[in-house]
Amino acid sequence: MEIPKAYDPKLAEEQHYARWEAQGFFAPEINRDPHAPVYSIVIPPPNVTGSLHMGHALQHTVMDVLTRYHRMRGYRTLWLPGTDHAGISTQIQVEKQLRRDENLTRHDIGREKFLERVWQWKEKYGGEIQRQMRREGASVDWSRERFTMDEGLTRAVREFFVRMYEKGWIYRGEGLINWCPKDQTALSDLEVEKVEKKDGKLYYLQYPIKGSDRRVTVATTRPETMLGDTAVAVNPTDERYIDLVGATILLPLVNREIPIVADDFVDPTFGTGAVKVTPAHDQNDHAMGLRHNLPMIKVIDSQARMSADAGAEFESLDRYEAREKVVAKFEELGLLEKIADYEFSISQCGRCRTVIEPLLSVQWFLKQSAFGERPLELMRERHEPRFVPENPYEKVYTNWLEGLYDWTLSRQLWWGHRIPAWYDEAGNIFVARSEEDARKLAGTDKLTQDPDVLDTWFSSALWPISTLGWPDETDDLKTFYPTDVLVTARDIIFLWVARMMMTGLEFANDKAFKDVFITGTIFDKHGQRMSKSKGNGVDPLEVFDKYGVDATRIVLASIGTTDTRWNDSQVEAYRNFANKIWNAARFCLLNSEGAEVGKGFAGDAQTWTLHDRWIMSRLQKAVRDVSRSIEAYEFHAAVQALYHFFWDDFCDWYIELTKADVTATEPGEARDAARSRVLTVLEQALRLLHPFMPFITEELWQKLPGVGSQLLHAAYKDAVPTVMLAAYPQSREELIDERAESDIASIIELVSRVRNIRSEMNIKPGEQVRLLVAAPDRAARAVFESGAQQIARLVRASDILISESFDAPRASARAVLAGGAEVAVPLEGLIDFAKERERLRNEREKLEKEATRLEGQLSNQNFVERAPAEKVEELRQRLADIAQRTRMLGQTLEAFSE
RNA sequence: GCCCGCUUAGCUCAGUUGGUAGAGCGCACGCCUCACACGCGUGAAGUCGAAGGUUCGAGUCCUUCAGCGGGCACCA
Numbered sequence: 001m002e003i004p005k006a007y008d009p010k011l012a013e014e015q016h017y018a019r020w021e022a023q024g025f026f027a028p029e030i031n032r033d034p035h036a037p038v039y040s041i042v043i044p045p046p047n048v049t050g051s052l053h054m055g056h057a058l059q060h061t062v063m064d065v066l067t068r069y070h071r072m073r074g075y076r077t078l079w080l081p082g083t084d085h086a087g088i089s090t091q092i093q094v095e096k097q098l099r100r101d102e103n104l105t106r107h108d109i110g111r112e113k114f115l116e117r118v119w120q121w122k123e124k125y126g127g128e129i130q131r132q133m134r135r136e137g138a139s140v141d142w143s144r145e146r147f148t149m150d151e152g153l154t155r156a157v158r159e160f161f162v163r164m165y166e167k168g169w170i171y172r173g174e175g176l177i178n179w180c181p182k183d184q185t186a187l188s189d190l191e192v193e194k195v196e197k198k199d200g201k202l203y204y205l206q207y208p209i210k211g212s213d214r215r216v217t218v219a220t221t222r223p224e225t226m227l228g229d230t231a232v233a234v235n236p237t238d239e240r241y242i243d244l245v246g247a248t249i250l251l252p253l254v255n256r257e258i259p260i261v262a263d264d265f266v267d268p269t270f271g272t273g274a275v276k277v278t279p280a281h282d283q284n285d286h287a288m289g290l291r292h293n294l295p296m297i298k299v300i301d302s303q304a305r306m307s308a309d310a311g312a313e314f315e316s317l318d319r320y321e322a323r324e325k326v327v328a329k330f331e332e333l334g335l336l337e338k339i340a341d342y343e344f345s346i347s348q349c350g351r352c353r354t355v356i357e358p359l360l361s362v363q364w365f366l367k368q369s370a371f372g373e374r375p376l377e378l379m380r381e382r383h384e385p386r387f388v389p390e391n392p393y394e395k396v397y398t399n400w401l402e403g404l405y406d407w408t409l410s411r412q413l414w415w416g417h418r419i420p421a422w423y424d425e426a427g428n429i430f431v432a433r434s435e436e437d438a439r440k441l442a443g444t445d446k447l448t449q450d451p452d453v454l455d456t457w458f459s460s461a462l463w464p465i466s467t468l469g470w471p472d473e474t475d476d477l478k479t480f481y482p483t484d485v486l487v488t489a490r491d492i493i494f495l496w497v498a499r500m501m502m503t504g505l506e507f508a509n510d511k512a513f514k515d516v517f518i519t520g521t522i523f524d525k526h527g528q529r530m531s532k533s534k535g536n537g538v539d540p541l542e543v544f545d546k547y548g549v550d551a552t553r554i555v556l557a558s559i560g561t562t563d564t565r566w567n568d569s570q571v572e573a574y575r576n577f578a579n580k581i582w583n584a585a586r587f588c589l590l591n592s593e594g595a596e597v598g599k600g601f602a603g604d605a606q607t608w609t610l611h612d613r614w615i616m617s618r619l620q621k622a623v624r625d626v627s628r629s630i631e632a633y634e635f636h637a638a639v640q641a642l643y644h645f646f647w648d649d650f651c652d653w654y655i656e657l658t659k660a661d662v663t664a665t666e667p668g669e670a671r672d673a674a675r676s677r678v679l680t681v682l683e684q685a686l687r688l689l690h691p692f693m694p695f696i697t698e699e700l701w702q703k704l705p706g707v708g709s710q711l712l713h714a715a716y717k718d719a720v721p722t723v724m725l726a727a728y729p730q731s732r733e734e735l736i737d738e739r740a741e742s743d744i745a746s747i748i749e750l751v752s753r754v755r756n757i758r759s760e761m762n763i764k765p766g767e768q769v770r771l772l773v774a775a776p777d778r779a780a781r782a783v784f785e786s787g788a789q790q791i792a793r794l795v796r797a798s799d800i801l802i803s804e805s806f807d808a809p810r811a812s813a814r815a816v817l818a819g820g821a822e823v824a825v826p827l828e829g830l831i832d833f834a835k836e837r838e839r840l841r842n843e844r845e846k847l848e849k850e851a852t853r854l855e856g857q858l859s860n861q862n863f864v865e866r867a868p869a870e871k872v873e874e875l876r877q878r879l880a881d882i883a884q885r886t887r888m889l890g891q892t893l894e895a896f897s898e
Numbered sequence: 899g900c901c902c903g904c905u906u907a908g909c910u911c912a913g914u915u916g917g918u919a920g921a922g923c924g925c926a927c928g929c930c931u932c933a934c935a936c937g938c939g940u941g942a943a944g945u946c947g948a949a950g951g952u953u954c955g956a957g958u959c960c961u962u963c964a965g966c967g968g969g970c971a972c973c974a
Contacts, residue, residue, distance in 0.1 A: 003933090005933080005934065006934080006936070007934095007936085194973095200973095202974080218974065219974055220974055221973085221974075222974090233974090266974080267972090267974085270972095270973085270974070271974055272974085273974095274974085275974045276974065277974090278974095282974085284972095284973095284974080285974085342973090343973090344972095344973050345972095345973065389903095391902075391903075392901085392902045392903060392968080392969075395901075395902070395969090396901095396902085396968095396969060396970090399901080399969085399970070400969095400970085403970085403971095490968085490969095525909095525910090527966090527967090558911090558912090559911090562911075562912095563903095563904085563967085563968095564910070564911070565909095565910065565911095566910090567909080567910060567923085569909085569910080569922080569923050569924085570910065570911090570922070570923075572923080572936080573922050573923065573936090574922090575936060576934095576936040576937085577936090578936085579934065579936045579937090580933090580934065580936080580937085582933090582934080582936095583933040583934035583936090583937085584933065584934080585933085586933045586934075587933035587934080588933080589933090590933070591933090632914090634914090636911085636912065637912080637913095640912070640921070643921085643922090644921085651933085651934090652938090655933080659933095663932080752939095752940095755939060755940065756939095756940065756941085758928095758939080758940085759927080759928070759939065759940040759941075760940075760941085762927095762928080764928090764929090765928075765929050765931065765938095765939080766929090766931080796931080850918075853918075854918085857917095857918095857954085857955080860954055860955085861954085862953095862954035862955090863954040863955070864954080865954075866953090866954050866955090867917075867954060867955075868917090871917060874917090875917090875918090878918080
């Protein structure tokens with residue numbers, strides 16, 4: 001068999017995915033066991049405009065590991081993919097294209113034509129991320145792929161809206177909302193980000209009081225809004241102003257008479273203690289306006305320009321121009337007291353970073369406070385969902401649910417779910433599942449549908465149920481809901497995670513998912529968040545190209561929930577690991593004649609060689625640790641267990657220990673058995689690795705002699721053989737053999753000590769040494785005797801003499817092993833006595849230090865009395881062993897010094 | 899202002915019931931040893947952010963502080 005020396009990931013990556021997909025391996029229907037347990041995950045739908053970034057790759061890897069693991073465990077497994085229509089982003093993308101290619105705006109071509117364009121765009125460019133997911137090896141069920149604007153999901157959205165409206169939780173009303181003047185739409189509070197403004201200014205403006213010479217000074221960061229002031233507020237307890245409450249102010253520039261009102265909201269210690277009130281353009285002022293029944297004058301329009309109500313002088317000025325002009329006017333009038341430097345934070349659009357304008361307008365809202373009760377109850381009573389890591393996310397989630405406010409649902413966009421509300425000519429509202437229903441309700445055909453669409457997160461909130469068929473009671477919904485885990489990033493816990501919980505509990509009467517796995521954030525190597533605008537993102541596709549998908553995946557899996565700085569060297573390390581796997585398999589395959597997976601480990605374990613019993617014992621422990629770790633979402637631990645089992649136990653020791661048997665020139669039963677065993681262990685390791693490294697494991701598994709449907713999990717027994725449907729190994733406790741492990745451990749220690757001597761004494765690698773081993777303990781001696789040939793091979797010894805005690809030549813390098821065995825390497829003419837003495841002294845020093853520490857601990861009465869007896873005993877044993885070894889080293893050293 | 903997290907070897911990170919500090923990379927030395935130089939062997943390297951406390955015993959529990967990073971509230 002021709003097998004290249006180095007693993008080329010491309011070959012495997014190009015072949016297997018298409019075959020898996022075509023064979024239907026990803027769909028739950030592949031599972032033929034009617035009683036199989038169910039495991040399901042819905043993907044956080046990436047934006048249809050998006051392309052893969054590291055965060056996706058991380059989430060997808062975690063989901064795929066879980067999916068593949070459970071599939072191999074025989075679960076009826078569904079990982080459901082899909083994309084989000086991403087209202088604003090997509091609309092803007094298409095508008096840009098329209099402008100670039102045809103110099104048209106959406107208004108030029110009209111709503112209907114524009115939407116056609118968006119759909120065309122989606123068909124043409126929307127498949128990018130799906131292609132990239134195939135590259136990742138994501139084992140999603142493409143037959144169930146969904147898009148948030150699909151017919152079924154659209155129906156779900158309308159159903160959601162209508163039911164909430166009927167319940168009175170959705171309402172239409174005037175409110176002060178976040179308006180993005182660039183995107184020309186309302187935004188929910190969650191889509192707004194606060195940014196510190198370091199070079200901010202605080203303007204102190206003086207307002208004259210009518211019928212008095214006094215002036216009240218107010219401080220503001222937005223002087224232009226004074227044109228819309230309808231009051232000045234002071235704290236009722238503020239003695240400076242108490243006599244002014246009820247007085248009238250003559251508002252400069254506009255000459256409006258406005259009252260001074262008293263309101264607890266005002267902090268007397270801030271600014272001047274007097275606040276200008278602009279109810280139409282500030283959240284707090286709006287609340288005060290409602291409390292005091294103040295007029296609400298809109299002086300800024302949706303373009304962030306001053307309106308007619310701002311006065312002829314200011315009308316149509318940009319808000320910032322207006323600001324300057326207002327300040328200049330105040331200065332002219334001698335009413336500008338001062339301008340102070342002031343740091344504060346401004347709200348900006350989360351998408352385009354334009355400064356938000358609070359605007360008073362009529363919108364649709366959802367009363368989330370009512371909606372949040374059941375998720376809170378679920379957390380309090382059943383502690384669900386379980387967040388991984390629990391800290392700090394459980395608290396973040398809970399705190400948010402405890403302080404819910406109304407959600408602005410409507411968006412002044414064209415691309416999205418149209419609000420299912422119609423108006424008759426009198427302006428009456430009819431909310432219905434279809435226009436037809438609305439007509440029936442209204443008793444007229446003359447209806448106009450609300451032009452707005454819903455916040456994209458409205459449809460996202462339904463994702464786990466809508467993708468499974470809700471509002472119909474489909475089989476999928478019955479089978480796969482609730483889902484097992486949601487894997488996502490921390491920044492959408494409120495926007496999405498909490499809301500899915502709300503809708504799931506409301507409509508499907510059950511939680512949307514049992515667990516929530518919050519992935520870590522991947523930063524660049526300087527600790528900066530990766531972002532498009534900074535251009536510091538690492539493209540997963542490039543990493544795939546450079547190091548292979550499997551290597552990237554296993555690194556991502558071990559990142560898991562940790563915030564980490566990306567560095568390629570880790571991926572390189574796992575690229576090397578992949579190559580190690582490749583070459584271990586290469587070794588097995590080059591020596592596979594007469595051998596088959598599954599053979600060799602038949603019969604009584606006691607008839608196997610020591611190293612066979614050892615590797616099987618190690619394998620069981622690895623299997624146990626890996627499974628446990630995956631189930632606890634501790635992927636890092638799982639990866640470590642796999643890495644060290646494969647590299648250290650299997651490659652460094654097992655293959656080396658069995659090599660002589662496997663590569664024996666004489667064919668025969670013994671050689672066949674040794675070859676079959678190494679193949680069998682390899683095959684099990686490939687299965688264990690498969691969820692993390694799907695491509696290389698499939699590539700190699702397919703090459704192994706003896707693999708076939710008998711290795712598949714019973715639920716897939718009719719399927720075409722593939723490692724992805726093989727049964728995930730289960731730990732067999734009866735094969736754990738502590739005796740074999742300690743026996744091999746002593747051989748490993750012996751080999752390591754001799755290698756150390758060779759290295760320290762500068763013995764040329766090609767040079768053979770003689771080895772003398774003295775083991776007073778009969779059992780230990782038996783172990784060394786049985787492993788003599790292997791030991792000789794591993795330390796390059798020409799011969800090895802094992803006895804109860806020895807009288808080694810003086811010119812020998814020596815070491816004392818745990819348990820009191822001793823080893824000597826005669827080095828006639830080669831030994832550097834001074835160096836050997838130093839080596840031994842160092843060794844003794846280390847032991848003595850340890851002994852001193854142990855003695856100290858054991859002579860502490862408190863310790864002996866209070867620590868558990870077995871702990872004390874353990875330390876005594878250790879001390880005894882060390883004392884003996886120290887003595888022996890001392891003797892050796894003495895003999896040396898003569 | 900309130901709440902939370904992080905601080906362990908030069909770098910990136912593990913360390914889950916408190917009981918001899920770990921990995922990978924990097925570094926040093928020696929090796930193309932018949933699976934693998936994407937490799938093999940050997941080695942050096944940490945007062946576990948600081949100070950207290952609880953305990954026979956603390957990287958691990960408690961308190962305070964410092965640096966970094968989150969979340970929430972406020973921001974006239």
